[in-house]
Amino acid sequence: MNSDYVISLRNVAKHYPIGDGRFTALQDINLDFSQGEFSGLVGPSGSGKTTLLNIIGSLDSPSExxxxxxxxxxxxxxxxxxxQLRNREIGFIFQVYNLLPVYTVFENVExxxxxxxxxEAERKKAVMDALEWVGLTHLADKKPSKLSGGEGQRVAIARAMVKRPSIVLADEPSANLDARNTHGILQTMKDLNRELKTTFLFSTHDEKVMQYLERIIHLDDGRIAQDEIVHAQSTPT
Amino acid sequence: MKLAFQLAYRNLLGAGLRTWLNVGVLSFAFVIIIFYNGWIDGWNQQARRDSIAWQYGFGQLQVATFDPFDPFSITDAHAALPAEDDHLTPVLLRLGTLYPQGRTMSIVVKGIDVNQTVVDLPTSALTASKSDLPAIIGEQMALASHLKTGDEVLLRWRDIHGTFDAATVTIAGVFPNQVPGIDKGQIWVPLKKLQDMTLMPDEATYFIADANFQHTEIAGWKYRSQEDLLYEINNIIKMKKMGGSVMYLLLLAIALLAIFDTQVLSVFRRQKEIGTYISLGMTRQQVVGLFTVEGAMTSIFAAVLGALYGTPLLGWIAHTGIAVPMNSQDLGIPIADRMYPVFGLGLILATLMLVVISATIVSFLPSRKIAKMDPVQALKGKIQ
Incomplete structure (x- = not known):
């Protein structure tokens, strides 16, 4: 296994028991991701994208x-x-943001x-920096219920980025956003990727997200159907 | 742990009404427990104080055959001490019958040294009276017999040989008190007079000891210390406390049930939140700790809230007291017309511990489920 890669998957498979049998969510996954990659797992629902993200995020473990x-x-x-790995090295961005409802924007990011x-001083500075990246410093004291979808996802990005993780895993980050907001948050993430050299890995089937990806891995029925390098424009139209 | 307190504090404040409902119910239980125990403690202290002041002194030296709970034992319970002791006040008990306004009342005639100072009985009224046979009675006895100061009433008794005799008694005084043991069904007369009437010179049924009395064994006599004499009162108070604790434990149980219910619901309804905590880097044990601390902190909030309204309320009650119905003396132990609860630091700390520990336990029990949760399913908000 090459230690130059931040993520390295070898013959990864994931099975779930169903009745007397088992359901295979992932099979023969061999992938490597280098630092600073801006990649995406693409495929229809049930193709294994989220399962793979969960394994990489150490929320789940492979069966093989x-x-x-x-x-x-x-x-x-x-x-x-x-x-500890999740806390220090991995940032998560979820489809429905998963912001903590009783906390303010500042507290969520903190x-x-x-x-x-x-x-406290260190936290305050880091949180305000992160909110500045996503342009939400003026909403620091607001509760998530007062935010729009785009603002909520930006807070989720700030929360994932505030600790300056090595890897950000974004699971369908645009699923609840309109086109304008999708482009907005993708551009933000792209900028952070460039500035901080953070590895971004998306799971998506949104064409708008794909326009930004530098590498697209197509999953189909839990297997890699295609792994292509694309050269996304910095500001897709 | 500091982190758990920090986050629990935020979560509870953020949860708003849900938190304050639990805090309100628990604080009520907290104040009621303190009030009830303070009331019982106040009663206990007053009962002990009055019993010592009016009845028991610093102990009693009793004729060995005397049983205070068996009136028939009075007949033979009389003897003289081998030697006089300045620290002992004699009391002679005889059974008698009083005939107030044509009615018949079985009573105990108690002869006491008119110059005694060991108990608060106003025996000076007996010396002040010019009557041949003066007597003082308690308020309850006066009420039951319809007698008042200056009234004359026929008393019949038996002497040492069992021969009946009778004389007119003059009520020299009616004394207010809260001690049934010196009041109901009793009249107090001069000891010398009763000894003469019953042909029992120098004899007594028991002696009341003062603070300087040193007990040595005397054949035919038994010594009962102050604590021994207070044993019955302590037992009654203990029983009362236990009976009352059922009431406040029920109240506490309701409050704890509210916390338990909130925690059980939280574990189900806050699954996505739990998944998010884990994805952000908390271990499952840390999340269990957070939920448990939330419950414990609810009880601390309840203590603070309880202190806010409980301190002035209970302080006022402790100052003004609570009126007790007159017939409450029927319970057989001293009860003042006004009871003054006593809220000691020990009581408050013990109640605080009880509430915080029990709230922590009922918060921990449902939270243990989090330790077995699959974070992936939790993130999806799926019931596990």
Missing amino acids: GTASVLGKNIATLSHKESA FALLLQNRS
């Missing part, structure tokens, strides 16, 4: 094969080790830093 993230074998990590025991 090896998933290595930043040199760590996901299957052998303890609960505490995988929590959360990961609290887990890292950073000082």
